[in-house]
Amino acid sequence: MTTNFEALLDAFHAFLKIEQASLARDAAAAIDWAMPARTLEPKTVPCVRHIDRIQDIAAATAQPLVRLIADNRKALRWGQTYTKDDFDSxxxxxxxxxxxxxxxxHFANDAVAGGFLILGPEVVYPSHHHQAEEIYIPLTDGTGWRKGEGAFQVRGAGETIHHPSNINHAMKTGVEPLLALYLWRGGPLAAKSTITGAA
Structure with a gap:
């Protein structure tokens, strides 16, 4: 594991510590940040191409995180939960x-998962739910977020978005891509979400 990954973990932790929302701060305080490192084979996915634009539009407070993601993009193990059986290309x-x-x-933790989600422009991530509680903090502006049966509400960078266990939620990007920090806890950390809405 390179020191760059350690720096990314440190920046993730530092970002959560200064969060204004108590939910995010409480989640950060409950994590043991002395996590063992793993050596993972790098893997990429097509949405990584949006990182350069994300660097241009990310909130100022998120720039240290975004810069480290950008610098390490080829060394990280990117993933997708879904396949062509679930969604179109x-x-x-x-x-x-x-x-x-x-x-x-990249760091082992059996109780909490944390990382980053990318959605490209003009994409609907349809209604879905999962057992784990989820906390999102968008690092870019302009994405609509929906919880339950409500309407999409555009949320700004730095806002905390909370999805309790098994509640339906959805996202819809606008003309710009989304980068969001996420935390999962209180359920299977690698479980596939149940899709309940149309794309």
């Missing part, structure tokens, strides 16, 4: 995540 070309820590992450 447009979604799969514009969706992906990297788990920094968790059961599949």
């Amino acid at each position: 447009n979604f799969l070309d514009n969706y992906g995540w990297v788990e920094l820590f968790g059961t599949r992450g």
Whole structure:
């Protein structure tokens, strides 16, 4: 594991510590940040191409994190939960995540998973749910977020978005891509979400 990955983990931790939302701070305080490192084979996905644009539009407070993601993009193990049996090629070309820590992450943690989600522009991530509680902090502006049966609400960079266990939620990007920090806890950390809405 390179020191660059350690720096990314440190920046992730530092970002959560200064979060204004108590939910994010409480989640960060409960994590043992002395996590063992793993050696993972790098893997990429098509949505990584959006990182350069994300660097241009990310919030100032997120720039240290985004710069480290950009600098390490080829060394990280990017993934996708879904396949062509679940979604069309447009979604799969514009969706992906990297788990920094968790059961599949660059740092081992069996209780909490954390990392980053990318969605390309003009993409709908349809209603879905999972057992794990989820906390998102968008690092870019302009994405619509929906919880339950409500309408999409555009949320700004730095806002905390909370999805309790098994509640339906969805995202819809606008003209710009989304980069969001995420935390999963309280359920299977590698479980596939149940899709309940149409793309």
